Amino acid sequence: xxxxxxxxxxxxxxxxxxxxxxxxxxxxxxxxxxxxxxxxxxxxxxxxxxxxxxxxxxxxxxxxxxxxxxxxxxxxxxxxxxxxxxxxxxxxxxxxxxxxxxx
Numbered sequence: 001x002x003x004x005x006x007x008x009x010x011x012x013x014x015x016x017x018x019x020x021x022x023x024x025x026x027x028x029x030x031x032x033x034x035x036x037x038x039x040x041x042x043x044x045x046x047x048x049x050x051x052x053x054x055x056x057x058x059x060x061x062x063x064x065x066x067x068x069x070x071x072x073x074x075x076x077x078x079x080x081x082x083x084x085x086x087x088x089x090x091x092x093x094x095x096x097x098x099x100x101x102x103x
Contacts, residue, residue, distance in 0.1 A: 016093040017090070018051070018091040031083055032080065032081055034080075035076050035077065035078050036079060037075065045068065045072060045073070047074075050093075058099035060082065060100060062079065065078075
């Protein structure tokens with residue numbers, strides 16, 4: 001096994017842009033789910049993910065690990081959003097506590 005010690009902190013990952021198929025966001029999003037790959041060692045299993053618009057508005061999102069690297073870091077994350085009315089054209093997945101839905 002290689003890499004840093006057990007307590008070594010991974011550098012903050014860059015925001016991961018989310019792109020809609022055909023680059024056209026819907027006017028109303030009834031909900032969506034997708035996956036994000038991570039380089040080995042970049043995201044620890046206990047780190048939450050959040051979703052933000054280009055202007056910094058937090059969108060409620062759920063995330064869960066789908067696969068792990070041998071060092072225990074996340075290899076793939078699954079993410080899902082509920083219904084959202086507009087404003088979803090430029091999104092980024094970032095490290096942090098996700099927003100809580102109003103309902």
